[in-house]
Amino acid sequence: CSVDTNTGAVAAYGSIGTCSIIGEVPEGQYYLAESATINITVGKADTLVVTSYVSQNTLNFNNSMAAITESFTVVGLKAADTITGVATPVKYNFTGGLTCATGGTCTLGQTGPGGGIVFYDAGSTQTWGRYLEIAPTGWYGTTETLTTGSWCAVNRAETATLTGIGDGYANSVMLASSCGSASNAATMARSYSGGGYSDWYLPSYDEAAALLTQDTLTGINIMSQGGVFYYTSTQNDSSNAYTFNPNGNNIPYGLKTQTKQVRAIRAFDTNILPSTLDTPTIAGKYTVTPSNLTLANAKPLTNYQGVVYVSDTNTGKFTINKVSQSALKVDPVEFAITSDSITLLSIGGTSAKATTFKITSIDSTAAGCTLNGNKLSATGVGICSVYAVKPADVNYYPVISPVISIKFDTFSVRVTITVPLGGGNMIITGGAPVLDTSTPVPTETLTVISFSPTSGSPGTVITIIGTGFVSAGYSLQSVRIGRNLTNVPIKSVSNNTTILATVDTASSSGRITLTFVATNGGTQEFVAPGGVFSFTPAVVASQPTISSFTPTSGVAGTAITITGTNFTGTTRVTIGGSPVDTFTINSSTSITAYMAVGSAAGTIAVTNAAGTGASSGSFTTYNTAPNITLSSSSVTADSVTAVSITVASNSGGPAASYNLLGTLPLGLTFNSSTGAISGTPQEARATSTYTVEAINPMGTGTATFTLTTTY
Known part of the structure; x- marks a missing residue:
């Protein structure tokens, strides 16, 4: 508090409280001295309002932090209060929405993220998502009566044959691709971008059935009157496609060339985003809110009635959009046996969801084409037509592969026999054996010729040279060095003349011994010529430790990044006691290992000359499908x-x-x-x-x- 002694003006800065002002009149010739005191209360200033803004309101997911710039304004600062010179005057909170429209859980009849009406809830997350929403009336820019199209301009068989919940997307993509005029029902649905999403589609048979049970929900407004039919994405046969009739509450079929009503739907899942001070990376709808206002010169915020933190209505929010996945295809299979199943593999796709495979009856001529997960089988000779679907996740839209044809046939086996006139090949095709002398009997002999280098320490890769490693009818079982009673990890049989193996800590100086198993079950052991391998134990200060590994599950060939200490000199990496296929020491704290075929599940262990370190958690291996x-x-x-x-x-x-x-x-x-x-x-x-x-x-x-x- 301060007083101007000339004018009596009182000023108070920097705090709240009471100023006591004393006015004095000194004693004079004709009067006595007098004084008086007045208390002036300095109250809190009005509430401060801190508003946040972001520079870019729409971005696409790119697996890195959102490229936005935050800013803010403060309204209500008094006197000399300022934020100038404060390194971090505010912090920013990034929060996702909790409503159905912004990623939270939904109930039937609510508005979904795409602006449609939620009409189906699976109760929990499925491969395709959890909820279905239907586009609102007027979604195509015209009245419901005029929103019409044909299923296809011609009558022909299409690959849109799936019926299940979540299958309409695959049907629609296939149909729009093969019969994609602008007035085609699937193309109309796929062109809709309600809510900024590009994954709208024509409902499948089962999705239409689910819609009919909820078609009275407020906002759906589908036309319920005689003679009005809406297209599904599921065909009945080459000439007809299924439709749904709200008036009759049924799903009949009609000619594909006829014009009928069209309404798009989309599938989605909850996307509840945690509140964070870190700039987000994953797709979703975010609100940026300021917090923790700090004034210069340590001025207290208690001088104000309060501080309100708000996000600007128009520019205080931003969306990271989902993006398309990389192209997906089914790894081609040239031939399959009717009595056996084959494992389908996919290439490409980017989402975190597992790839699923689908059979299309179109162009499938083999009897009994059946999928059990990724295992395809047939009971008869002919073609099975299949394609792959990589479902959507929080960051990616679903992707569909092209259809491929896999031929199933009866078996044909070539065996080697010995006859009085010499060797030959017998072709067994289900009929009488036929001797074929046009193809000579293999004459490759299994031999071991040399190895290099002739000395080394744990981790040294030995190259073993010979013949017939692939073609002589044998498979490599083990490699031992010196008196080592445990087998050295086999890195690879590179080709018919080369084997690569890594020296283990349990090795010793001595001969290199290789054991092969014949196709008839017998074994053959070779001692590699070229003398003795000179073994030098590695000098390692401490045994390895493992702090983490990722991923925590996988199939054969999965790359596992192991993090820890003392990895220099590592000679063995195991999962559940099973050696990995190969591993690379990236640094003293990082190893990349590749899961072997048939590997056990369990803890991951890393071994060097000083000992073995094991992980606290276990790695889950997927060698077969569930049963x-x-x-x-x-x-x-x-x-x-x-x-x-x-x-x-x-x-x-x-x-x-x-x-x-x-x-x-x-x-x-x-x-x-x-x-x-x-x-x-x-x-x-x-x-x-x-x-x-x-x-x-x-x-x-x-x-x-x-x-x-x-x-």
Whole structure:
């Protein structure tokens, strides 16, 4: 507090409180001295308002921090209060929305992220997502009556044959590609970009059926009158496609060339984004809000009634959009045997979801074309047409591969026989054996000729030269150096004349011994000529330690990054006791290892001359598809009877996730982490068959059950 002694003006700066002012009149010739005191209260200033802004409001996901610039304004600062000179005057919080439209959980009838009306909830995350929303009336820029198109301009067989929930996207992509005029129903749906999303599509048969059960929800407004039909993306045959009729509440079919109503839908999942002070990287809708205002010269914010932090209505939010995945294709398979199954592999795609495979009946001429996860089989000779789907995740839209044809045929085996006139090849094709002397009997001999280098320490790669390593009818079983009783890790049989092996810590100076196994089960052992390998033990200060590894699961060939200490001189890396296929020492703190075929699951161990360090966590290996059984195969329940169906056993590979085919009655839920169905029915439903899918990268195992509910 200060007083101008000439004018009596009072000033108060920098704080709140009370100023006591004393006015004095000194004693004079005619009067006595007098004084008076007045207390002046200095109260808090009005509330400060801090508003945040961002420089760019729409970005595309690129797996790095969003390229935005934050700024802010402060309204209400008093007197000399300022933020000038403060290194970090505010901090910024990035939060995602909790409403259905901004990534939160949804209930039926709410507005979804794409601006449509939510009409289906699977209850939990499925391969394709969790929710379905239908585009609003007027989505195509015209009235519902005029939003029409043909299924295809011509009658012909298309690959759009799938019927399930979540299958409409694949149908629509295939249909728009092969029959994609602007007035084609699937092309119309795929061209819609409501909410900024490009994954709208024409509903499949089952998705249309789900819509018909909820078509009275506010905002859906589909036309329910006689003679009005909407197209699905599922064909019935080469001339007809399925439609849905809201007035009759049924799904008949009609000619593909006819003009009918069109309404787009899209699938999506929850995307609840945690609040963070770090600039976001993943796709989603974000609000930027300032916090922690700091004034210069340590002035306290308590001098103000309060501080309100807000995000600018127009420029305080931004969206990181999903992007398209890299191209996807099915690895070609030239030939398959009808009595066997083949493993389908995909190449490309970018999302974190596992690739699924689909059969299209179009151009599939073989009887019994069947998919079990990624295992394709057929019971008859002919073609099975398949394609791959890499589902969407939080950052990527789904991607569909082109269709490929795989030929199944009866077996043909070539065997070598010895006859009095010499060697020959017998071709067995199911009929009488026929001797074919046109192809000579293999004459390659298995030999070991030399090795190099002749000395080394743990980690040294030895090149072994010989003949017939591939073509002589033998496979390499083991390599030993000196008195080592454990086998050296085999890096690779590079070709018919070269083997590469890595020296182990348990090796010693001595001969190199190789053991081969013949196709008939016998073994043959060779001692490599060229003298003795001179072994020098590695000098290692400490045994390795493992602090982490990523990923935590995988299939054969998966690259695993191991982080820890003392990796220099590493000679062996194992998973659950099984050696990895190969490994590379990147530095003293990093190793890249590749999972071997048939590897056990368990802890990861790294060995050098000083000892072995093991991980605290375990690596999950996927060598085969799951093979599950359920606790019940048939259940009947009413409104007071709780339903509990669980996965009772799994004799195959572990499941990474579970999926349910079929829509459960109200009151029942499906757990995609455990495969369990639970709850109490809240509606009557005739006996229906459901399929539980146990999914891992090697394929899908299935088990079915029937459910009857009364209410």
